[in-house]
Amino acid sequence: MFVRTALLVLRKDVAIEVKSREILYTTLLFAVSCVLVFAIAFVKEGEPLVDAAAGILWIAIEFAGTLALGRTFERERYSETLRALLLAPASRAAIYVGKMLGIVLLLAVAEALLVPLVAVLFHAPLFAQAALLAALLAAGTIGFAAVGTLFAAMLVRARTRDVMLPILLYPMTVPIMIGGVRGTTALLQSPADLPMAVMWIGLLGAIDIVFITLALWTFEPVMTE
Amino acid sequence: MRKLFGPLVVVAAVMFAYAPVMIAQAPFESTMGLVQKIFYFHAPSGMIMLLSAFVCGVASAIYLWRRNPAADHIAMAAAELTALFGLIVIVTGPLWARKAWGIWWDWDPRLTMSFVGWLISVSYLFVRKYGGPGSDKLGAALAVFGAANVPFVYVSVNVWRTLHPKTSVVPKLPPLLRGPFWFSFFAILVLYLLLLAARVHLERQRATLDELYLAEEES
Numbered sequence: 001m002f003v004r005t006a007l008l009v010l011r012k013d014v015a016i017e018v019k020s021r022e023i024l025y026t027t028l029l030f031a032v033s034c035v036l037v038f039a040i041a042f043v044k045e046g047e048p049l050v051d052a053a054a055g056i057l058w059i060a061i062e063f064a065g066t067l068a069l070g071r072t073f074e075r076e077r078y079s080e081t082l083r084a085l086l087l088a089p090a091s092r093a094a095i096y097v098g099k100m101l102g103i104v105l106l107l108a109v110a111e112a113l114l115v116p117l118v119a120v121l122f123h124a125p126l127f128a129q130a131a132l133l134a135a136l137l138a139a140g141t142i143g144f145a146a147v148g149t150l151f152a153a154m155l156v157r158a159r160t161r162d163v164m165l166p167i168l169l170y171p172m173t174v175p176i177m178i179g180g181v182r183g184t185t186a187l188l189q190s191p192a193d194l195p196m197a198v199m200w201i202g203l204l205g206a207i208d209i210v211f212i213t214l215a216l217w218t219f220e221p222v223m224t225e
Numbered sequence: 226m227r228k229l230f231g232p233l234v235v236v237a238a239v240m241f242a243y244a245p246v247m248i249a250q251a252p253f254e255s256t257m258g259l260v261q262k263i264f265y266f267h268a269p270s271g272m273i274m275l276l277s278a279f280v281c282g283v284a285s286a287i288y289l290w291r292r293n294p295a296a297d298h299i300a301m302a303a304a305e306l307t308a309l310f311g312l313i314v315i316v317t318g319p320l321w322a323r324k325a326w327g328i329w330w331d332w333d334p335r336l337t338m339s340f341v342g343w344l345i346s347v348s349y350l351f352v353r354k355y356g357g358p359g360s361d362k363l364g365a366a367l368a369v370f371g372a373a374n375v376p377f378v379y380v381s382v383n384v385w386r387t388l389h390p391k392t393s394v395v396p397k398l399p400p401l402l403r404g405p406f407w408f409s410f411f412a413i414l415v416l417y418l419l420l421l422a423a424r425v426h427l428e429r430q431r432a433t434l435d436e437l438y439l440a441e442e443e444s
Contacts, residue, residue, distance in 0.1 A: 147370060151366075151367075154359070158355070158356045159357050160355045160356070164351065164352065164356065168367060171344040172370055172371065174341050174374075174378055174381070175378050175381040182381075199384070210373055211373075218289060218370075221290060221362065222289070222359075
């Protein structure tokens with residue numbers, strides 16, 4: 001029942017997105033613009049600075065993710081559908097998981113575009129350790145989406161939600177960003193520092209577990225009314 | 226607490242008046258000299274900041290699951306004091322670091338932790354002020370997440386930094402410096418408890434006032 005509800009919420013979000021493609025396209029274009037802006041700062045005489053690629057990749061993901069989170073819940077607010085969703089005789093936790101999966105899916109698409117883009121533009125051998133990079137991206141994205149979905153949902157009623165979301169989200173995701181950037185940097189070294197990357201994947205996995213557990217607990221008391 | 230408030234104010238005042246004397250009489254630390262004296266102020270503030278963040282996290286968790294308004298008042302007061310003592314820590318820290326390390330700021334685990342913790346406490350206050358309806362629960366969730374985040378920030382910053390090792394000065398207190406240090410700590414602790422009690426009282430009265438306004442509008 002839980003899984004079915006979560007998948008239903010996810011299917012609803014995907015169906016809306018497939019029709020309008022608004023959030024997907026704006027998020028992708030925003031991520032690409034981020035990369036362009038960073039290129040201006042971190043490329044010197046045609047050569048990117050050492051370790052710049054990992055940072056650019058993760059910051060682009062974080063910025064684009066924040067934008068996508070805001071837009072997803074803005075849509076629910078506009079059509080007053082969040083209330084309907086919460087009134088539905090379904091477990092709140094399942095609704096949260098469905099929403100979170102939607103964000104993870106969206107960010108996965110964005111990453112599928114960002115990774116090759118950063119690899120090409122910043123001469124970074126990102127595909128040398130494709131499996132480990134995928135694991136790192138998955139663990140980081142899930143952690144980010146876990147906190148982000150909860151905070152974005154809580155902020156739906158706040159007037160200042162546009163600016164409050166990044167203010168709350170960035171300090172909270174500091175360990176995720178450090179793990180992602182450092183883990184990617186370890187993979188980009190030659191030779192790649194595999195134990196270090198695996199250590200970061202493990203840490204990100206632990207963060208995911210704690211954050212998702214806490215979010216499942218807090219979503220219920222926070223979203224009442 | 227109300228009965229103790231007056232006497233404690235006197236105790237705090239006396240302690241704060243005597244602390245400079247004790248600090249001045251303490252011997253100079255051999256390598257750092259005079260700048261080390263800021264420690265009597267800086268380190269206790271840091272410890273109080275941690276304590277206050279802990280109080281805020283626990284009170285928020287209680288509020289979130291038990292709906293106890295008193296816990297919310299304590300969380301609010303503790304968050305404000307975390308931001309206040311955090312500000313003291315990150316202002317006095319660089320003042321000392323400039324003399325001792327030659328740089329204003331170093332991304333050392335403890336520095337980064339204080340910075341992140343301070344940012345989270347300030348964002349809590351922002352949520353409470355500009356969060357709109359339901360901001361009390363939003364803030365409580367934020368505080369719970371912030372508390373859960375502490376070990377992860379610590380581990381990640383630690384590993385990140387040890388990739389680029391740098392010598393850091395770890396102060397080990399000689400016995401003669403220990404007395405003034407703990408004296409300062411307890412002076413600041415008493416001050417913290419007083420501020421917390423006063424702020425909780427204020428928050429409670431604000432809540433009562435809100436209720437009275439609502440009752441007045443309804444009647």
